[in-house]
Amino acid sequence: MTGAKPFSQFERMIAWRYLRSKRAEGGVSVMTWISLIGIALAVFALIATLAVRSGFRTEFVGTILGANAHATLYTGPRTDADGVMRTGFGDFEQALAELRETPGVSRVAGIVKGQVLASANGRNLGVQVFGETLADLKTLPLISEPEQSWGALDDIGNGVAIGSGVARELSLRVGDAITLTSPDGVQTAFGTAPRVIAYDVAYVFQVGRYDIDSTRVYMPRGEAQSYFNQEGRIDEFEIMVDTPELVNDLAPMLLASAPDRALIWTWFDANGGFLRALQMEDNIMFVILGVLVLIATMNIVSGLIMLVKNKGRDIGILRTMGLTEASVLRVFFMCGSAIGVLGTIIGVTMGCLFVIYIDPIFGLINYIAGGGVWDPSVRMLSDLPAELRWQDVTKAVSLSLGLSFGITYFPARRAARMNPVEALRYE
Template identity: 65%
Template structure:
């Protein structure tokens, strides 16, 4: 009751000071910044992992260089359908698809660009998340055998649409007496997909497997097996050994973590650094509570002396001023959580407003790899921010509250 009276008292009556209001606003902004940063970090990680796992293979099995029965040296699978069936038979595998892969230069409308061709069967392309059925795409995969599927970034770069024809140029063409001549073939665009990641939409082309085998001189061969598993984040050594054994004596495994682990490790390091920096920000805001509480104790020195002479214990005085300081931390934390959650929920219109005010161009997908600023509100992140803020607020409140409790009532009333 006494603490509540002190909190409600006006400044002229020796109540809550301006420093207390400053500390309240500081804690609110610090908690808001912490929750906003953690939610954006979680959104980045989820978006990166989703696009990596969505349009890319969870595990790629490629063949080591070996000699065939007719004396050729190849780095491809000969009996690729059998290898794919053996890999798909594993309990943790959901799909295994043979694939021919190669790099080409594409040209259309007097424009040129580089691209990577994935030669796959229509059913396998149809089952790829973010590319096949149910993806953000234009066209019909039923016509996949008549042409090729390209990313939306390639379509924009070349200025082509459905039904247009583009030329693919590969340096590994026909071998003649004068050397190897480039192979040039024209294909109709029958499907345009948007995987949601800039580097995929800008560089990837899907071509029927038999057409890719002919184009890249891989008749009867497949370069890789694209494998999808039930739990991609749990791919371990045992699973990799089982995949290599199922693929045959020349199979080697390359997981999505091997190819994109640098992204995830960079995000983890950035998460830890940002959490530490923002924790210091919360600590600085909480330290303002000390200033406000010390001023309150000084203004209430006579009250403390009177209460002590009336029989109030040191513990009771400590609790009075601890409640005053802790209440500031609780209110500031609550407001910060509210603002942080609203920011994470309405990040799209907020960012659109920022982009409009700044004249556009704030977000460049060519640099960040994804098309929008993501945010994912997680209970664990919110609880971490709440625990940190309240913990620091309670700890820093103890020191001025103890000073008030240990005040000598005789000294407090000496000049009264």
């Protein structure tokens, strides 16, 4: 046995015998099961939490980028040659063409926007109106291909498109009329009269994000220019790029192609703080759940210490038969690491299955709780998102196995250094 190879069949046989031995035989099967279940639950919780956090980030970024511009070019108010206060850009067609030719740009649209009061069926709601051409709307991912839709986007020339939240708040369906009231209307001798116009609802969309579904109204750009007194002008250039994460690198080229005095506002400027907060929460959550995995693996230490104490006589006999310290260390190391590996496998399996079937599981929880568990108005999403990424699974597995192997070494080393004479003195 002195010349036996590391982790030989003989060592594996002894480790397996100790793992499955009953308490009456000097084993610690109860502690083994507690350690196994603890590690499995900790790894399951870690994978499930990381998957949900990844799903939240992907869903939020997807809805942000799918219905909002990656970058917006705008300008402040200024007085024109006639002494009239103007906003936005005139003669914008050339700038549109130049921006579309900018490398890395996938979409450019000239839009007119404003905030108005929407009314229908005796109810009122503040909404944000976006005026875009039909061709531009068809290239806006979450509007042309939303989660759910009613009506046809092609019919927007005869009316407006509204979010599902707007439709719900005002009790509207496709074909109903919605009245929009703007404070900046017609100039009269007595001041500015509000502009009140009724439009037919041609299209209702649901993108899955509450703050978009409950505030957005789209209308043809020509109608929006007339409605907001912006004939021949636009308020902003709405820009999307091939790689949203690199939009700040394209900012100088976009400004170079834009009209004079243009300013840029990127999606990082609008949502950067939120995304950084998500990343910080992800790191904190990983640390907290990592502590749970550490606590679960600590049960391996207590179980191995009890096993070493109960198997002291066996260790003494094996040492007198020629088993080396290294062999004893490996035997007990395999005992502890086997618990960690098996618990990790079970935890990974449970976590992956939970993420894959999260919708029916959460639906059952919502049914048992009587509904109302998930409020889109608070969480901004219509469903609980979850994304299973191999990076998250790898982190969970590495943490669990690393802690299991590291913690197992110390009681195994104690068993290896046990003096066989002392172990057999009272036998």
